[in-house]
Amino acid sequence: MPSDLPLRPVTFSPSIPEIRFIEQTLLPEVYKEESATTVERLALAIKRLEIRGAPALGVAGAYGIALAALTSPSTEYTRFINDIENAATTLRATRPTAVNLFYGINRALSAVKKHNDIDTAKTAAIREAEEVADEDTRTCHAIGEHGLTVVPHTCTILTHCNAGALACREWGTALGVIRSAVKNGCIVKVYACETRPLLQGARLTAWELARDGIDVTVITDSMAAPLMRKGKIDLVIVGADRITSDAVFNKIGTYMHAVCAKAHSIPFYVAAPFSTFDEDAVESDITVEMRSRDEVASFGGKITVPDEVAVYNPAFDATPAELVSGIITEHGIFKLPEDLIKIKIIRTNTKGTMS
Amino acid sequence: MPSDLPLRPVTFSPSIPEIRFIEQTLLPEVYKEESATTVERLALAIKRLEIRGAPALGVAGAYGIALAALTSPSTEYTRFINDIENAATTLRATRPTAVNLFYGINRALSAVKKHNDIDTAKTAAIREAEEVADEDTRTCHAIGEHGLTVVPHTCTILTHCNAGALACREWGTALGVIRSAVKNGCIVKVYACETRPLLQGARLTAWELARDGIDVTVITDSMAAPLMRKGKIDLVIVGADRITSDAVFNKIGTYMHAVCAKAHSIPFYVAAPFSTFDEDAVESDITVEMRSRDEVASFGGKITVPDEVAVYNPAFDATPAELVSGIITEHGIFKLPEDLIKIKIIRTNTKGTMS
Numbered sequence: 020m021p022s023d024l025p026l027r028p029v030t031f032s033p034s035i036p037e038i039r040f041i042e043q044t045l046l047p048e049v050y051k052e053e054s055a056t057t058v059e060r061l062a063l064a065i066k067r068l069e070i071r072g073a074p075a076l077g078v079a080g081a082y083g084i085a086l087a088a089l090t091s092p093s094t095e096y097t098r099f100i101n102d103i104e105n106a107a108t109t110l111r112a113t114r115p116t117a118v119n120l121f122y123g124i125n126r127a128l129s130a131v132k133k134h135n136d137i138d139t140a141k142t143a144a145i146r147e148a149e150e151v152a153d154e155d156t157r158t159c160h161a162i163g164e165h166g167l168t169v170v171p172h173t174c175t176i177l178t179h180c181n182a183g184a185l186a187c188r189e190w191g192t193a194l195g196v197i198r199s200a201v202k203n204g205c206i207v208k209v210y211a212c213e214t215r216p217l218l219q220g221a222r223l224t225a226w227e228l229a230r231d232g233i234d235v236t237v238i239t240d241s242m243a244a245p246l247m248r249k250g251k252i253d254l255v256i257v258g259a260d261r262i263t264s265d266a267v268f269n270k271i272g273t274y275m276h277a278v279c280a281k282a283h284s285i286p287f288y289v290a291a292p293f294s295t296f297d298e299d300a301v302e303s304d305i306t307v308e309m310r311s312r313d314e315v316a317s318f319g320g321k322i323t324v325p326d327e328v329a330v331y332n333p334a335f336d337a338t339p340a341e342l343v344s345g346i347i348t349e350h351g352i353f354k355l356p357e358d359l360i361k362i363k364i365i366r367t368n369t370k371g372t373m374s
Numbered sequence: 375m376p377s378d379l380p381l382r383p384v385t386f387s388p389s390i391p392e393i394r395f396i397e398q399t400l401l402p403e404v405y406k407e408e409s410a411t412t413v414e415r416l417a418l419a420i421k422r423l424e425i426r427g428a429p430a431l432g433v434a435g436a437y438g439i440a441l442a443a444l445t446s447p448s449t450e451y452t453r454f455i456n457d458i459e460n461a462a463t464t465l466r467a468t469r470p471t472a473v474n475l476f477y478g479i480n481r482a483l484s485a486v487k488k489h490n491d492i493d494t495a496k497t498a499a500i501r502e503a504e505e506v507a508d509e510d511t512r513t514c515h516a517i518g519e520h521g522l523t524v525v526p527h528t529c530t531i532l533t534h535c536n537a538g539a540l541a542c543r544e545w546g547t548a549l550g551v552i553r554s555a556v557k558n559g560c561i562v563k564v565y566a567c568e569t570r571p572l573l574q575g576a577r578l579t580a581w582e583l584a585r586d587g588i589d590v591t592v593i594t595d596s597m598a599a600p601l602m603r604k605g606k607i608d609l610v611i612v613g614a615d616r617i618t619s620d621a622v623f624n625k626i627g628t629y630m631h632a633v634c635a636k637a638h639s640i641p642f643y644v645a646a647p648f649s650t651f652d653e654d655a656v657e658s659d660i661t662v663e664m665r666s667r668d669e670v671a672s673f674g675g676k677i678t679v680p681d682e683v684a685v686y687n688p689a690f691d692a693t694p695a696e697l698v699s700g701i702i703t704e705h706g707i708f709k710l711p712e713d714l715i716k717i718k719i720i721r722t723n724t725k726g727t728m729s
Contacts, residue, residue, distance in 0.1 A: 047680035241627030272596030319674035
């Protein structure tokens with residue numbers, strides 16, 4: 020893969036038509052692009068986590084509807100719409116909690132339904148899907164630009180999990196800030212926490228930063244605090260899965276980094292699109308997804324925890340807002356709870372766009 | 375294996391003669407006892423980490439000398455001593471940094487050399503090796519007893535890595551405190567951090583506590599802080615590899631737990647024999663062992679970090695003394711730097727014993 024092109028985990032070719040994607044479960048051992056020419060294959064890719072990351076799922080969902088429109092054999096309008104509705108149902112059933120996925124599906128579906136003839140509807144589906152994708156690109160680049168103000172010219176940044184291009188259409192959120200800083204001439208060294216249990220930091224963040232020639236070193240999650248103590252970390256930037264008025268929900272391990280960053284007076288930033296805000300909710304409203312024991316208790320077929328021993332495996336943790344130096348978004352950097360009203364106003368003014 | 379007997383990773387049968395040991399690299403998938411009837415097989419077991427843990431290595435070293443004495447074919451005294459010196463050299467070459475190993479070897483070797491006839495020397499070697507082992511047992515039980523004062527009747531304890539019976543002759547240090555508390559009627563729930571990269575917590579601590587019927591749950595290292603925030607951890611107890619006048623060196627990850635424990639006002643204890651003290655040294659005197667990238671970059675043959683990406687893999691970290699609520703030893707509980715003089719006096723008075 021040529022590394023001077025932007026890394027895009029999901030792309031669409033209407034003329035074939037096919038959705039191409041990077042099979043992320045194989046990384047970093049194997050870089051392999053797969054192709055989905057049917058909605059069923061795309062749904063499988065989402066289920067299997069071959070495509071992952073909330074913004075990337077939004078893009079895939081929209082592309083999926085466009086693919087359904089282009090591959091529908093129906094020449095009668097009602098049947099055509101029925102085919103696309105069925106495709107939407109198939110895609111929605113893949114991952115029930117990914118809001119971006121529903122958003123992408125719904126945007127493309129609405130665009131189709133605005134038109135009464137099949138050919139115009141097909142064109143509208145393609146256009147809307149590309150607009151969903153382009154919107155995500157613009158959002159990530161805007162996050163990167165706004166993040167520049169918090170990145171020193173020469174610095175070492177700690178990150179956790181993968182909030183990168185592989186989780187978006189391109190560029191990334193936390194890694195988008197790092198990419199923008201590097202593009203702007205900053206000399207950035209990155210420590211990527213491996214991110215147990217699923218190792219998205221070791222597997223994906225390390226891979227995509229190395230691909231772009233950015234200096235990256237992988238550590239276990241437990242090595243971040245000693246590096247902070249030695250003065251080796253200048254700032255922390257992570258992504259977010261959901262941001263309530265009082266807390267940031269992100270991959271398990273984020274809270275520990277926030278506590279340690281505070282203890283060492285290191286700035287701790289979250290980079291996320293506005294679509295991540297759930298600002299009318301508070302931390303206690305949110306149920307954290309508990310995942311299977313296998314993720315912790317085995318690896319590559321090898322048992323690492325005795326069968327009779329319990330495992331506790333929450334997917335996310337909550338970092339209270341007071342530990343967060345700022346939330347870097349496409350509309351600027353915000354601090355909670357101080358900027359809650361500002362955030363609500365911007366949300367109202369931008370309703371209907373994914374970010 | 376009957377679980378009502380004390381768990382002993384290394385035992386010695388002079389009448390055969392053989393050293394039996396639990397092959398710890400196979401746990402928790404397979405419980406297998408191996409037998410070393412030669413010093414060469416014992417040396418291999420130490421090199422391969424089939425036997426591990428500083429106190430356990432001291433016991434193994436002393437047993438190794440006794441085994442060498444009993445299996446020496448020499449009937450002439452000088453040749454007999456020469457055989458044992460060779461065995462000592464073989465055993466010392468296995469793991470150059472384990473001081474306890476040298477200590478156990480030297481204790482048994484000195485005992486042999488005190489006697490001029492081969493039969494008496496053989497008996498002395500057996501006796502001294504058993505005394506080294508018994509001393510470790512007494513030390514661990516004394517640590518357990520002293521630790522009782524810091525364990526509430528009903529509590530949840532977090533631990534990291536394996537400072538258990540599998541690392542000692544029996545009972546353990548940090549896990550010795552937990553065993554003593556349970557034996558004393560305390561209702562204890564344990565969270566065992568898996569301890570990346572080598573998973574001694576998931577593999578060994580979980581296995582040995584479950585074997586003894588103690589309630590244990592495995593978490594990734596990154597899940598400790600969120601549990602602390604939820605009020606689910608009452609105290610932390612870990613072991614130590616070396617204690618200077620200003621810091622505790624222990625398995626990587628320990629420092630992060632200490633920082634988070636302090637942030638949540640949770641007591642943080644270290645349990646270790648006096649032999650772990652290096653109280654004339656300070657933190658900056660100590661070189662932390664850097665281990666191979668493979669430990670982080672692959673698992674069970676699967677590559678988890680791209681080949682071109684660097685890995686930083688220190689074996690230990692240093693926790694400054696001010697974050698440690700107390701050091702539980704066989705001579706009582708001490709706080710640094712306040713109790714430094716007390717520690718030095720006890721050390722002087724107990725010189726010549728391993729702990």
